Amino acid sequence: MLQKPDYDYIILGGGCAGLSLIMHMLTSSHLSNKRILLIEKEVKDKNDRTWCFWEKGNGFFESIVHRKWNHAWFHADGYSSLKTLGPYAYKMIRGLDFYQHCYAVMRESGRVDLLHESVKKVNNANGLVVVTTQNKVIQGKYAFNSIMAEQTAYKKDDLVLLQHFKGWIIETPSAFFDTENATLMDFRVNQDEGTTFIYVMPLSPTQALVEYTLFTSSLLSDEHYEWALKNYIAEYLKLNEYSIKEKEFGIIPMTNHQFSVGEGAVINIGTAGGQTKPSSGYTFRFIQKHVHAIVGLLDEGKHPLVKKSLFEKRFMWFDSVLLYILYHKKMPGARVFSLMFSKNKISRIFKFLDNETALHEELVLLNTLPQWPFMMAGFKVMMK
Numbered sequence: 266m267l268q269k270p271d272y273d274y275i276i277l278g279g280g281c282a283g284l285s286l287i288m289h290m291l292t293s294s295h296l297s298n299k300r301i302l303l304i305e306k307e308v309k310d311k312n313d314r315t316w317c318f319w320e321k322g323n324g325f326f327e328s329i330v331h332r333k334w335n336h337a338w339f340h341a342d343g344y345s346s347l348k349t350l351g352p353y354a355y356k357m358i359r360g361l362d363f364y365q366h367c368y369a370v371m372r373e374s375g376r377v378d379l380l381h382e383s384v385k386k387v388n389n390a391n392g393l394v395v396v397t398t399q400n401k402v403i404q405g406k407y408a409f410n411s412i413m414a415e416q417t418a419y420k421k422d423d424l425v426l427l428q429h430f431k432g433w434i435i436e437t438p439s440a441f442f443d444t445e446n447a448t449l450m451d452f453r454v455n456q457d458e459g460t461t462f463i464y465v466m467p468l469s470p471t472q473a474l475v476e477y478t479l480f481t482s483s484l485l486s487d488e489h490y491e492w493a494l495k496n497y498i499a500e501y502l503k504l505n506e507y508s509i510k511e512k513e514f515g516i517i518p519m520t521n522h523q524f525s526v527g528e529g530a531v532i533n534i535g536t537a538g539g540q541t542k543p544s545s546g547y548t549f550r551f552i553q554k555h556v557h558a559i560v561g562l563l564d565e566g567k568h569p570l571v572k573k574s575l576f577e578k579r580f581m582w583f584d585s586v587l588l589y590i591l592y593h594k595k596m597p598g599a600r601v602f603s604l605m606f607s608k609n610k611i612s613r614i615f616k617f618l619d620n621e622t623a624l625h626e627e628l629v630l631l632n633t634l635p636q637w638p639f640m641m642a643g644f645k646v647m648m649k
């Protein structure tokens with residue numbers, strides 16, 4: 266006789282992907298009778314990250330967007346341009362606002378049980394999934410897993426760069442920042458370590474997030490990040506009087522490693538499910554599109570594994586080519602991005618980085634980049 270599972274859906278990890286999936290599940294009328302369990306080891310009561318992303322119109326999490334910008338600067342040596350981002354806006358969501366919003370919606374729905382424990386094991390067994398925590402063994406019809414393996418089992422030919430960044434929210438004694446215009450990438454900083462840029466998000470006339478970001482193989486000392494931020498603020502913002510209100514540090518793996526999409530009744534989501542864009546590190550929007558597609562399949566009573574067509578997989582090749590160029594230093598990242606931003610409309614770049622362009626748009630964009638290094642990289646990647 267078939268056993269009845271304790272829950273229909275067990276969500277492993279209540280960070281960006283787990284909570285986004287639950288929010289989408291709660292809006293689906295088809296899933297209103299489903300029993301959902303969230304297992305999260307932490308109390309999400311800190312602003313542990315800030316998500317920035319571009320989006321057209323109002324998004325699913327519009328009510329908690331902290332700031333958004335319609336214009337942004339791009340700077341490199343010899344090239345500076347203020348871009349109009351339309352039809353996109355560049356948006357920022359604070360981690361803490363996101364957690365509080367999702368937990369409030371879950372509480373109000375009364376449809377999600379929450380278990381604050383650490384997941385120890387997840388197994389497929391007899392068509393169900395069995396999740397073991399330190400105190401419980403729970404069965405579900407499906408588990409959606411956003412918990413990263415302790416160590417990623419990289420393969421010999423995988424390209425792995427780290428996107429590492431340190432950000433300060435700084436405050437000035439009087440109005441200083443232009444809140445209309447963000448700075449998406451400023452490459453005028455020293456490039457000795459590899460692809461390096463600064464990102465400035467004005468939050469109010471007296472506050473801004475200034476972030477020092479690198480795409481390199483290894484991390485730097487904390488003093489280095491702090492020194493670079495201090496230097497940039499003095500040299501380029503020409504700001505001497507300010508205080509640091511908050512600090513953020515993060516590492517996002519940029520890799521063409523094929524993360525497992527899951528197996529049987531276990532579906533991987535979030536970074537653990539390969540939703541981080543290898544060549545940019547952007548993840549938030551990819552998570553949203555992925556969980557939306559999962560809920561679409563569940564609505565139709567289908568297995569929730571989202572399959573990509575062979576044609577869609579071309580973006581993985583583009584990512585690998587760009588990673589190859591950056592990893593093997595075939596061209597400085599500053600030059601690649603400067604050419605891309607100076608010769609293309611921002612809407613085409615955003616669409617491309619969202620994996621949403623059509624082939625003819627990709628050809629136009631790729632044509633603005635030096636052909637020889639990209640052709641060589643494309644060939645090398647194909648041969649692997």
Ligand SMILES: Cc1cc2nc3c(=O)[nH]c(=O)nc-3n(C[C@H](O)[C@H](O)[C@H](O)COP(=O)(O)OP(=O)(O)OC[C@H]3O[C@@H](n4cnc5c(N)ncnc54)[C@H](O)[C@@H]3O)c2cc1C
Pocket residue numbers: 277278279280281282283304305306307313314315316317318382383384385411412413513514515516517534535536537546547548549550
């Ligand atoms: C500081 C920082 C800033 C970022 N900024 C951006 C950005 O601006 N734009 C963007 O697109 N992407 C950004 N990213 C990348 C990406 O969007 C985030 O990492 C995002 O949080 C990934 O979502 P996730 O659900 O996969 O992982 P997480 O949000 O990390 O969620 C995983 C959850 O699993 C829980 N967990 C882990 N182990 C266990 C266990 N054994 N048992 C139970 N629970 C467990 C964790 O506590 C966590 O809550 C950023 C990443 C970082 C680190």
